Structure formats: C-alpha cells, structure tokens
Amino acid sequence: MRAFARLYEELDRTTSTNAKVAAMAAYFRSAPPGDAAWALFFLTQRKIKRLLPTRVLWELTLEMTGVPAWLLEHCYAAVGDGAELVALLVDRPAGGPAAADLPLERWMEERVLPLKDMDLAAQAEAMRRCWSELDTLQILVLNKIITGEFRVGASATLAIRALAQVAGVPPQVMAHRVMGDWRPSADLFRGLLAPEPERRLDSHPYPFFLASPLEEDPASLGERGEWMAEWKWDGIRAQLVRRGGATYVWSRGEELVTERFPEIVAGATHLPEGTVLDGELLAFRGEALPFAMLQKRIGRQKLTPSILAAAPVAFMAYDLLEEGGEDLRGRPLSERRARLEALLARAAAPALRPSPVVSGAGWADLARVREEARARNVEGLMLKRLSSPYRTGRRRGDWWKWKIAPYTIDAVLVYAHPGHGRRATLFTDYTFAVWDQGELVPVAKAYSGLSDAEIAELDAWVRRHTRERFGPTRAVEPVQVFELAFEAVASSSRHRAGVAVRFPRILRWRKDKPAAEADTLESVKALLTVRA
Amino acid sequence: MPDLVVSTPEGLFCPAGGFHVDPWGPSARAIVTHVHADHARPGSAAYLCTEASAPFLRRRLGEGPVVQGAAYGERIRLGDAVVSLHPAGHVLGSAQIRIEAAGRVWVVSGDYKRAPDPTCTPFEPVRADVFVTEATFALPIYRWPEPDVVAAEVMAWWERNRQAGAASLLFCYAMGKAQRLLAELGRLTDRPVLVHGAVAEMSELYRRQGVWLPATTRVAELPARRSYAGELVLAPLSAGGTPWVRRFGERETALASGWMRVRGTRRRKGYDRGFVLSDHADWPALVRTIEETGAERVLATHGYAEELARFLREGGREAGAITTHFEGEADA
Numbered sequence: 001m002r003a004f005a006r007l008y009e010e011l012d013r014t015t016s017t018n019a020k021v022a023a024m025a026a027y028f029r030s031a032p033p034g035d036a037a038w039a040l041f042f043l044t045q046r047k048i049k050r051l052l053p054t055r056v057l058w059e060l061t062l063e064m065t066g067v068p069a070w071l072l073e074h075c076y077a078a079v080g081d082g083a084e085l086v087a088l089l090v091d092r093p094a095g096g097p098a099a100a101d102l103p104l105e106r107w108m109e110e111r112v113l114p115l116k117d118m119d120l121a122a123q124a125e126a127m128r129r130c131w132s133e134l135d136t137l138q139i140l141v142l143n144k145i146i147t148g149e150f151r152v153g154a155s156a157t158l159a160i161r162a163l164a165q166v167a168g169v170p171p172q173v174m175a176h177r178v179m180g181d182w183r184p185s186a187d188l189f190r191g192l193l194a195p196e197p198e199r200r201l202d203s204h205p206y207p208f209f210l211a212s213p214l215e216e217d218p219a220s221l222g223e224r225g226e227w228m229a230e231w232k233w234d235g236i237r238a239q240l241v242r243r244g245g246a247t248y249v250w251s252r253g254e255e256l257v258t259e260r261f262p263e264i265v266a267g268a269t270h271l272p273e274g275t276v277l278d279g280e281l282l283a284f285r286g287e288a289l290p291f292a293m294l295q296k297r298i299g300r301q302k303l304t305p306s307i308l309a310a311a312p313v314a315f316m317a318y319d320l321l322e323e324g325g326e327d328l329r330g331r332p333l334s335e336r337r338a339r340l341e342a343l344l345a346r347a348a349a350p351a352l353r354p355s356p357v358v359s360g361a362g363w364a365d366l367a368r369v370r371e372e373a374r375a376r377n378v379e380g381l382m383l384k385r386l387s388s389p390y391r392t393g394r395r396r397g398d399w400w401k402w403k404i405a406p407y408t409i410d411a412v413l414v415y416a417h418p419g420h421g422r423r424a425t426l427f428t429d430y431t432f433a434v435w436d437q438g439e440l441v442p443v444a445k446a447y448s449g450l451s452d453a454e455i456a457e458l459d460a461w462v463r464r465h466t467r468e469r470f471g472p473t474r475a476v477e478p479v480q481v482f483e484l485a486f487e488a489v490a491s492s493s494r495h496r497a498g499v500a501v502r503f504p505r506i507l508r509w510r511k512d513k514p515a516a517e518a519d520t521l522e523s524v525k526a527l528l529t530v531r532a
Numbered sequence: 533m534p535d536l537v538v539s540t541p542e543g544l545f546c547p548a549g550g551f552h553v554d555p556w557g558p559s560a561r562a563i564v565t566h567v568h569a570d571h572a573r574p575g576s577a578a579y580l581c582t583e584a585s586a587p588f589l590r591r592r593l594g595e596g597p598v599v600q601g602a603a604y605g606e607r608i609r610l611g612d613a614v615v616s617l618h619p620a621g622h623v624l625g626s627a628q629i630r631i632e633a634a635g636r637v638w639v640v641s642g643d644y645k646r647a648p649d650p651t652c653t654p655f656e657p658v659r660a661d662v663f664v665t666e667a668t669f670a671l672p673i674y675r676w677p678e679p680d681v682v683a684a685e686v687m688a689w690w691e692r693n694r695q696a697g698a699a700s701l702l703f704c705y706a707m708g709k710a711q712r713l714l715a716e717l718g719r720l721t722d723r724p725v726l727v728h729g730a731v732a733e734m735s736e737l738y739r740r741q742g743v744w745l746p747a748t749t750r751v752a753e754l755p756a757r758r759s760y761a762g763e764l765v766l767a768p769l770s771a772g773g774t775p776w777v778r779r780f781g782e783r784e785t786a787l788a789s790g791w792m793r794v795r796g797t798r799r800r801k802g803y804d805r806g807f808v809l810s811d812h813a814d815w816p817a818l819v820r821t822i823e824e825t826g827a828e829r830v831l832a833t834h835g836y837a838e839e840l841a842r843f844l845r846e847g848g849r850e851a852g853a854i855t856t857h858f859e860g861e862a863d864a
Contacts, residue, residue: 012795013804067672068846074839075673080796088673088793093808094681140795424796 003031004039004104005138011153020154024162034105037184040192042150043159044178045253050148051115052123054082057143060124061086070471077472080424083143091136099133105186112145157393167193172207172392180204181256202244206276206321206329207392208237208252211382211399218363218383218402228333228386229358229366231378232401233316234291234487235282236298240315240352242268242275243325249281257281260298263308264315267349274325275343277317278390279355284314288377291502292490317344318355318382321390329390336390373404379487380404406485406503407527409519410510412440413480416462417473419447427462427474428455430506432484434497436521440478441497443524444486449506458509481510481518489527497521499528536613536631536638537664537831539854544640544664544833548633549613552576553640563615564589565642566626567707580608582617584653585625587737588707604653620644621655622811623708624738630658639825640664643834645810646817647679650715651708651743655821663827664854668812669790670832670840676790676814682807683716689786689805694762699780703803704788706730706768708811711738711745713766713788718746726751726760728767728776751779790814822849 010023024043028036062069067089079085102111111130115123127146131139144150157175164174177192180203214221221227237252247268249258258265261281271277283293293311300307320340321329328336337357344354358381360366366381373380380403388398411432419428429447433440450458461480468475485507492500501524537544542557552559554571562576567588572581578598581589586601593599602608604627608615612634617627622643629640639660646655686702693700704710710731717725727735727748735745751765760780771777772785787803790810798806813821818840822830829850832840837853844851 012799065672068843071672071839071843074836075671078671079673079794084795085673088675091675093675093677093793420796423800424794426800 001104001107001134001138001141002101003027004035005135005141007039008141008152009137014153017158020158021162021165024154024159025165028163028166032103032105033186033189034184035103037186037189038104038108040159040163040178040189041182041184042145043152043154044156045151047148047150048113048145049116051112051146052127054086054147054149056120056123057086057127057147058082060127061089063124064128065089073471077418078425080418080420083147083149084140086143087136087139090131091134091139093136105184107142108145108184112142115146163192175207175392176204179207202246203241203248203256205239205241205248205250206278206327206390208239208278209391209399210394211401212394212396214383214400214402218366218400221383221400224360224362224366226386228337228384229360229369230318230355230382230384231288231358231373231376232380232382232403233280233282233288233355234377234379235280235288235294235316238279238281238315239321240264240268240271240275240277240279240317242271243273245273251281257298260303261313261315262303263313263351267315267347267351270347270349271343271352272324272347274322276320276322277315277340277352278319278321279315279317282314282316283311284316284353285312288316290377290488290490313351315352316355317352319390332387332389333384334386337386370402370404374488406487407489407501408483408485408507409434409443409524410481410513410517411443411484412478412515412518413458413476413482414440414442414478415473415475416458423455426455426459428459430482432482432504433478434519434521434524436497441521443495443497443499443521444484444501444504446482446484446504446506449485450509454509478515481513481515483507483510489524491528497524499525533634533636536633536636536662537640544854546610546613546631546633546638549610549615549631551580551610551615553629554642561610563617563629565620565629565640566622567592568623568643568705571642580615582625582627584741585627587740588625588734591733591737604656618658619653619656621646621649621652624652624711624741624743626652628656628658630660636661638662638664639827641666641821643668643812644821645813646821647676647810647814649679649712649811651711651738651745657821657824660825660827662829662831663822663825664831664833665818665822665840666812666834667818667832667837667840667853668835669810669814670818670836670843672815674790674793674810674814675816676793676810677808679712679716679809680719682788682809683713683720686713686717686786686788686807687720689784689807690764693784697761697782699760699762699783700764701777701780701783701785702764702766702788702807703769703772703785704766704809705811707734709788709809710766710768711735711743712811713809714745714748715743717764718744722746723764724749726754726763726765728765728771730768730771731766 007027011020076085160175161171164171182188239250241248247265249261251257283289297311320336341354344352358369360369370381383400383402385398411434413430414433415431416427417429419426431442432444433442462474462476465477466474467477484504486501486504488502490500537546542552542559543555544553551561551563553563554565555562556573559576561578564572564579564581567585572589572592574593580600583601583603586599589599602617604619605616614632616630618630620626620628620642622645628642631638637660639658643666644655690700725748729752732750739745785803786805788807788809790812791797792806793808830844831852831854833854841851841853
C-alpha cells in the first residue's frame with residue numbers, strides 16, 4: 001500500500017508526462033503482479049462500487065475527533081477534497097507506531113472489499129482500524145478508493161503507455177488488451193504482459209478515436225472532396241459490441257451502460273455476430289432531442305415504461321470497427337462507411353441509424369449548413385478524412401470537430417466559492433447574475449476560463465469586497481462583469497431565473513464594463529433554444 | 533471596564549499605555565512582537581521590542597526611529613500600563629506582550645508556536661484575563677509533525693536529488709525558518725549548506741547572539757559557472773522564479789511551510805515538494821495554549837480568527853475575532 005500511495009503522490013506532484021509514465025512503469029516493474037493489477041485497475045480509471053459514501057466517513061470523523069460539523073465544513077473549504085479532509089483530521093502527523101505495510105492486493109481483498117457486507121457499526125470499526133494503521137497519504141488514497149472517488153493525475157492512456165513499455169508492445173496493442181470488464185488479479189496482470197494474450201474477451205470494445213477541435217479555417221484541410229462531413233451530435237459517445245450472441249454498450253468513459261438502453265439492445269439483436277459500431281447515443285424522436293432529454297434517462301435508477309416513452313433513444317452509428325469478427329480499423333473510412341450503411345440497411349432496426357452524411361459542395365457551402373446546427377440540436381459539424389484509418393486516442397489530423405460559436409452574455413459576479421484540489425483556499429468558483437427588473441438574478445456558475453494570474457487577482461478582490469459570508473461562500477459587491485460563453489439555454493424550474501445554461505465558462509473579464517451594463521434576464525431568455 | 537487593547541485603523545492599540553502593537557500605520561510608540569515584515573513596519577516614531585529582536589529591527593528600519601530593547605520579563609511602565617515581553621517561541625526575539633492596567637492583565641500573543649526550535653527561546657505561558665491570540669492555522673486539519681521527522685524528510689529529499697545529480701532548492705522565510713532548518717539539519721549532517729544572501733545576513737545576526745548554526749556558504753561567494761549538482765540551497769520565497777535560480781541548473785524545489793500540510797496548496801504553489809514545518813501554533817497547540825493562559829475572554833486575529841472564536845464560544849468561553857488588514861494567507 002505504501003508503494004502505491006507513493007506512486008499516487010508522484011503522479012500528483014509532477015506535470016511532466018514523461019515523469020508520470022516513468023513512475024508508473026517503475027511501479028509496474030517492481031510491484032507484485034497482484035498489486036500491479038489493482039494499480040492498473042485504478043490508473044485506467046476503473047472503479048469499484050462505492051463502499052461507503054463520503055458522508056459516512058465525515059460522520060465517523062466528527063465522532064472520532066470531536067470537531068463540530070460547521071468547523072468540518074470550514075476545513076473542507078481549505079482542503080477542497082473530501083477524502084483528504086478526513087485524512088488530515090484522523091491521521092497522526094506526529095507519528096506513532098508504524099503498522100506493517102500490507103500489499104495493495106491484500107488491502108483490497110481483505111480490508112476494502114469486505115466492507116460491502118458489513119453493517120454500519122462494523123464498517124465504522126473497520127475504518128477506524130484502517131486509519132490507525134496508515135500514514136496521512138495512505139489514508140487519503142484509501143478514502144478515495146472506498147468512496148469510489150479515486151482519480152489520479154494521469155490519464156488511462158498514460159498508464160497504458162507505461163504498461164506497454166513494460167510489456168514491450170505498442171501502446172495500441174496494450175490499449176486493446178486492457179479494455180473491457182475485468183477483475184484485478186496476479187494472473188490477469190501476467191496475462192497482460194504475456195506476448196500474446198490468451199483470449200480476447202467478447203465484451204472488449206476498441207479504444208476510441210477522438211476528434212480535435214478545428215480552430216482554423218476548414219480550407220486549411222485541403223480539398224473538400226477528401227473529407228466527409230457529419231453532424232456533431234450532442235449525446236453520449238459509445239461503442240456497440242455484438243459478439244458471442246450478446247450485446248455490450250460502452251460509453252467513452254469505458255463504462256458498460258448496456259442496461260440503460262434496452263431499445264438499443266433490442267435493435268442490436270438484428271446485427272450479425274462479430275459487429276462493433278462506433279457512434280452516439282441520442283435522445284431521438286424523428287429528430288435529435290436536446291441533451292437534457294438524454295440526461296433524464298441516465299439519471300434514473302429504474303427505467304419505467306413512461307420514461308422510455310418520454311425519452312426514446314437511438315444509436316447514431318458513424319463507424320464500423322468490426323464486421324464478421326474482422327478488425328476493420330486499418331481500412332479507409334470510405335470503405336468502413338460504405339460497409340456500415342449496407343450493414344445497417346440489412347439489419348433494418350429503427351433504433352440503429354447511420355449518422356447522415358452532410359452534403360455541401362465546397363467549404364463555403366458547408367459553413368452555411370453548419371449554421372443550422374443549433375436548430376437541429378447539434379453542436380456543429382464533424383470533418384473526417386475519407387482515406388483515414390480508425391486511430392486510437394486523440395490524434396490530430398484526420399478527425400476534426402468544427403463547432404458553432406457559443407452564445408455569450410455579460411454577467412455580474414455575485415458569489416464566490418473556494419475551489420477544489422489545486423485551487424482549494426482560492427476563490428475560483430463563481431456565480432454570475434444578470435439584471436431582472438433592477439435585481440440581479442443568478443443564471444450561471446462557472447469556474448474555468450481565467451488565467452492563474454486573473455484568479456489570484458480576483459481572489460484578492462473577493463476577500464476585500466465581501467458583503468456577506470455563507471459558510472465558505474462569499475457574497476461580493478456586484479461590480480465585476482464577465483463575458484460568459486455557453487452552448488444552450490433551457491428553461492428550468494429548479495433555477496430562480498427560470499433558465500439553465502449549458503457548459504457555461506468564462507471568456508474574459510470585462511473590466512471595461514460597469515455592472516449596470518450587464519445583460520438582462522430577458523435577453524438570456526431570448527436565446528432559449530430548447531423546445532422541450 | 534474598558535478594553536486594554538482595541539482595534540484601530542493603525543492596528544491594535546492600548547489606550548491606557550498609549551502604544552500600538554505591531555502597527556501597520558504610523559504610531560507614536562510601537563511595540564513589535566517580532567521582526568517579520570507584516571509585524572515590524574516602518575513609519576512609527578519609537579519602537580519597543582526584545583533585546584534579541586532589536587538588531588534585526590534596526591536593520592529593517594535603518595537610521596531614524598528609536599529602537600528600545602527590553603529583556604524578557606522586564607517590567608516597563610508606559611502611561612497607566614505596565615508592559616512586559618515574554619517568549620513566544622516563533623522566531624529569535626519573538627515576544628508576547630503582557631499589559632497590566634487597572635488590575636487587569638491582557639496578553640497579546642503575536643505569532644507563536646509550541647514545537648521545539650533550537651534557535652529561539654521556547655514559548656512561555658502567561659496567565660491572562662484576556663488573551664489576544666493569533667489564529668493563522670486555526671483549523672483542526674493543521675497539526676504538525678515533529679520537526680526532527682521533517683528534518684529527516686528534508687535530508688532524504690536532498691540525498692535523493694544528490695544521487696540524481698540535481699541541486700535541492702529549499703525555499704523558506706529568510707528570518708527564522710531558515711535558521712531553524714539549518715540548526716535541525718546541522719544535527720543530521722556535516723555537509724555544508726549553501727544560502728542566498730538574505731538568509732546569510734539573517735543567519736549572521738543569529739550567530740552574533742550566540743545561536744549555534746552549522747557552517748553555511750553564500751551562493752554569491754562561489755565562483756561563477758560552478759556546478760550545483762548535489763547541493764542544498766536555502767533561499768527566501770522572493771528568490772523563486774527569478775533569474776537567480778537559473779544558475780543551479782538541474783534542480784528540485786521545495787517549500788517549508790505549515791501550508792504544505794494541504795495537498796491542494798502544495799500543488800498550487802508549484803514547488804516539487806512541500807515540507808510541513810511551521811513557526812506557528814497548530815490547532816492542538818492553539819487550543820492548549822488558550823487553556824493554559826486561563827483567559828476568561830479570547831480575541832483571535834490573523835487567519836482563521838472567526839473559526840477559532842466560534843469554536844471557543846461553543847466551548848463556553850467568551851471569544852471574538854479582530855479583523856486585520858491581512859486576510860488570506862501569509863507564507864508561514
């Protein structure tokens with residue numbers, strides 16, 4: 001456990017990609033295979049089911065330390081991380097008798113996973129014992145694992161690159177080997193390192209190929225004829241795997257979401273054995289519905305017939321990665337696309353549709369078509385090179401997302417909240433308001449878009465211009481104006497303003513603009529695009 | 533009964549004695565708890581501090597203002613008040629200010645710590661009716677490891693960097709923290725430590741007062757284009773990110789500060805490593821100290837003052853917070 005906690009710290013500490021890969025590779029080489037398997041599990045962003053909610057850890061902490069609940073909240077504002085907060089309150093920084101260091105695998109199998117079958121009192125007792133045996137860093141890591149919040153400062157791609165180095169195989173090969181659903185074990189880890197994996201799991205999807213944002217004029221891509229255009233759907237990227245008589249739907253986060261989409265599974269029974277589609281899960285009724293509709297679906301524990309009817313879903317397929325068990329990723333897109341259309345035509349399942357090709361003879365024509373994006377509930381266009389293979393990860397050059405410009409408004413900063421992680425103790429999360437009949441009404445929360453220097457400047461300003469405190473939150477003088485960008489506006493009964501904006505972020509600090517000239521709620525409502 | 537110490541735009545003021553404590557505005561008479569920049573400010577006509585602080589304060593203020601040094605415990609009459617200075621254990625010369633007038637005793641703690649420090653006189657609890665305490669780290673998450681454990685961590689870090697052929701740049705306060713680190717490291721190694729000019733000057737003033745510090749070499753005295761691989765360099769925070777650090781080539785950086793207890797702060801500050809070493813009282817030390825003063829009323833200032841005051845009130849003690857100019861974090 002100590003070595004894994006150290007690895008966590010090293011990854012947390014450095015921003016250098018090479019250093020991260022080197023640290024992970026060193027760990028994979030030196031750790032016992034059972035430990036390495038668990039480490040890989042976490043480093044590839046796999047999660048165990050949450051064993052205890054953070055709230056229970058907090059309650060246990062309050063009980064153990066005698067710290068009052070309000071003070072815990074203030075501590076949280078200074079730490080910005082629930083698992084770390086608990087670690088900083090229950091640890092013994094001044095030291096104490098060190099317990100023997102158990103391997104990560106034994107921690108997982110003997111101490112962590114058994115929590116699942118304990119009652120609350122036994123869990124509390126077990127946690128207390130765990131905490132008493134570990135140092136601050138290890139408690140932090142353990143808490144993150146137990147609350148299902150373990151994340152590390154390295155992407156799954158980097159972990160795979162490190163493991164590929166150790167195994168001496170190309171990263172794409174390793175990426176495919178580690179995909180899918182598996183339970184960590186020493187044997188599994190040894191299997192991953194073996195020159196030929198014994199057997200590919202039927203459920204395995206392929207690593208996703210990700211598009212890059214197009215910032216330049218599309219004419220810079222060359223001839224229009226070399227490119228295929230499609231709508232950029234505002235849904236959930238997914239792969240549909242049909243193998244061994246079963247269907248698996250994988251989200252881009254490599255989460256198996258099959259059960260959420262019964263109509264897709266029903267449609268997939270019409271697909272031949274050995275088929276893998278890449279596409280987008282969408283709320284769809286004759287046309288694409290807003291993302292908010294899809295959210296209704298994924299937020300529910302139980303899918304009742306009424307929900308299924310209210311938010312029907314389609315799989316908008318745009319690529320064919322495997323047909324008849326054959327990996328097609330090396331073939332050109334033009335061929336894959338033709339085969340995809342033929343395959344879907346044969347299947348004739350309404351829930352599985354080919355993502356239509358958007359026509360437009362030249363780039364200028366296409367730019368005009370792109371203007372329809374908002375009315376169609378899409379984010380813009382995708383441009384894909386017809387001759388390109390299906391690559392792995394975010395590789396620039398063959399797939400571009402050409403999004404429409406976002407909406408913008410000028411809004412007034414009214415509340416500031418402390419940030420999280422690296423930004424804890426700084427006021428970095430902001431609530432913005434617009435005018436409504438002489439009053440400022442909050443419309444958006446945003447926490448990205450400012451430079452570190454601007455954050456520091458605004459932080460100092462917030463501290464000096466606080467009007468009121470609500471716990472760690474500060475109400476500030478309504479003076480500072482910011483230009484916000486967002487993707488869409490929807491009406492919302494949960495927000496005081498009656499509208500909710502999607503993906504709000506800060507474009508710039510309008511120091512030149514007095515608060516009185518910020519936008520009005522009326523002008524925001526004029527942007528309402530959602531017909532739902 | 534009027535308060536012996538009140539908050540004014542210039543800082544804490546004692547009407548009975550006609551003096552300010554650590555004023556940030558001009559004052560006829562300033563009593564300075566210790567010589568860090570946010571406490572010992574220029575602009576006042578006359579200063580009173582401990583004998584140990586006086587040489588530092590004179591250096592900071594230059595010619596002009598009168599600087600009077602007093603021994604710890606020496607009773608000085610100022611107006612209707614009797615004032616004495618008592619060890620605060622923060623840095624060399626740091627003092628709590630005990631003020632007695634009209635049969636009441638107020639103690640203004642200044643910055644203080646309870647952890648061992650070989651470079652200054654340890655904190656001495658003073659009985660008080662009212663205790664004005666610092667609250668820089670007044671949250672229960674701030675609990676310090678033992679300084680010798682931290683020193684061992686610094687040594688291990690230095691050694692690791694040495695083996696990797698890198699220089700170790702350790703940033704810290706030039707007055708107080710640097711000397712404490714030197715003295716702690718001096719117990720563990722004979723290897724010489726390199727220091728920035730600001731650290732060298734302060735260390736010299738420490739040595740002149742008989743504080744033992746291991747041998748140090750000023751970076752400026754070394755020949756240009758020398759390799760710094762494997763060296764440990766102590767430098768003030770202000771030297772970070774300046775051209776001065778470029779000479780060290782391949783290097784690892786670290787900060788020694790109580791703020792390093794929190795990972796987010798550690799990452800935000802952008803140092804490779806953080807060592808939890810503070811010259812302030814941690815949460816248990818604050819609570820214990822307040823208990824030991826026997827004060828019936830506590831006023832908290834600096835940092836998490838509101839939080840500490842509320843905690844004390846809920847424990848049945850009269851307590852409040854004094855707002856200061858300085859909100860947010862000092863690099864402690």
